[in-house]
Amino acid sequence: MPNQNLLEEGLAILSQCKQETGDIWHAHYGAAAIAGYFFAQEHEGDGILSQAIVSQTEAMLNKHGTASLYVNSERCEPAYAESTILAALEQTIDELHWVGHNVIYSAVSLIAIRELQGWGTEEQISGLSELVLSFRKTIPGRSWIGYSVAEVKRLDLSSMDQLQLPREPKELSAYVLEQLAAFSIIYEAESHHDLIGHMLTFSHALNLLYDMGHRSFFQRGQLPLRRLVNVLQASHHLKPGEAIKLYSAVDRIPLEPAERSEYLPTELGYWEKGRSKNEWDFGHAFKFPFSFYDHLKRAGSDEARFIEKFRYIIGR
Known part of the structure; x- marks a missing residue:
């Protein structure tokens, strides 16, 4: 199994990008890290290929990761995290916002949290929610x-x-x-x-x-x-x-x-x-x-x- 740190770092980027960068786009790398984890997992039967995917994912995180990783041992309940993210998505799901990134960020966050069987403090889950809510009233794309x-x-x-x-x-x-x-x-x-x-x-x-x-x-x-x-x-x-x-x-x-x-x-x-x-x-x-x-x-x-x-x- 690929190192689950890829998921934790991906979620950290997603939850903190608004606070650290002031916009929604650094979250792109968090979603990519989660995608890299699951794509490597899909190809575990070919150990060399899977490790190459992981290595490239780690290289991306070395360039675009966050210094503030999750370290608190008290995780939110997965059900709380899921309901909070979905409540935010509820407010943006019916329109096209930035070619669907509100849905993409929500879905990859949820599958990562499920894979980890829970993740994040209330503040970090709030960061994920705020990211999704940031798409309200935004354009379909540019x-x-x-x-x-x-x-x-x-x-x-x-x-x-x-x-x-x-x-x-x-x-x-x-x-x-x-x-x-x-x-x-x-x-x-x-x-x-x-x-x-x-x-x-x-x-x-x-x-x-x-x-x-x-x-x-x-x-x-x-x-x-x-x-x-x-x-x-x-x-x-x-x-x-x-x-x-x-x-x-x-x-x-x-x-x-x-x-x-x-x-x-x-x-x-x-x-x-x-x-x-x-x-x-x-x-x-x-x-x-x-x-x-x-x-x-x-x-x-x-x-x-x-x-x-x-x-x-x-x-x-």
Whole structure:
């Protein structure tokens, strides 16, 4: 089993990022540490691969961890921690906020606390709650192809029949994998490969909530997810060189096609490459594989077309 310190450090980052950095984004590395732990655990049968994942997770934490780890022996009851986090998520679950990070941070915190059989002081659990509450009234995201932020918010989903939405995780996983496979070209951009990756992590987070018995959150979170998916569908059939209507604070025209990863995260070469070349994508190196391979397992499919498209999400 991977060292559970990865979970404790991940939770510490998530709970303290608002206090230490004043914003919500350092939490990205806490979620990545938790993803790294569980992805390594999934591959314990290959000890060398599992250790390589752990080593890269530790390298990320050495750069982006927190100095204030949990040391108090008096942990909150797991039920208290869970109810507190879910009470915060209750206030943000029905809208798309920063491409689903309110749901992602909630779900990974909950699975880590369950794995540890409890974690944190009341103050630290409050920090997790405050992180999730910070997403109230925030934008859907800042980088989009074909839609402005205002247009994303106004996207009409009223005609969507709740009965048409997936009713269990394997259906949702199959749906998002088909969405991934539908792209004719994937651009290396926050508005494209990054957004597609977060489609995978957001939907995975909903599946995790379902696994933990929180089925109403699974259902309610699907409309915000569909808002994200519907925007991405507008770029399914882009052609190289085609004019793109881009709305982004960070991406610039012309967008460059994403690189194809030679190695997959289930291969040692992916981790031997070292994942810190791009600091922000260092976290995605763990989060995206954790979600993608979980979707494959749930859908009962390892179709080459899904795996081939995923290579372009993790190419850097």
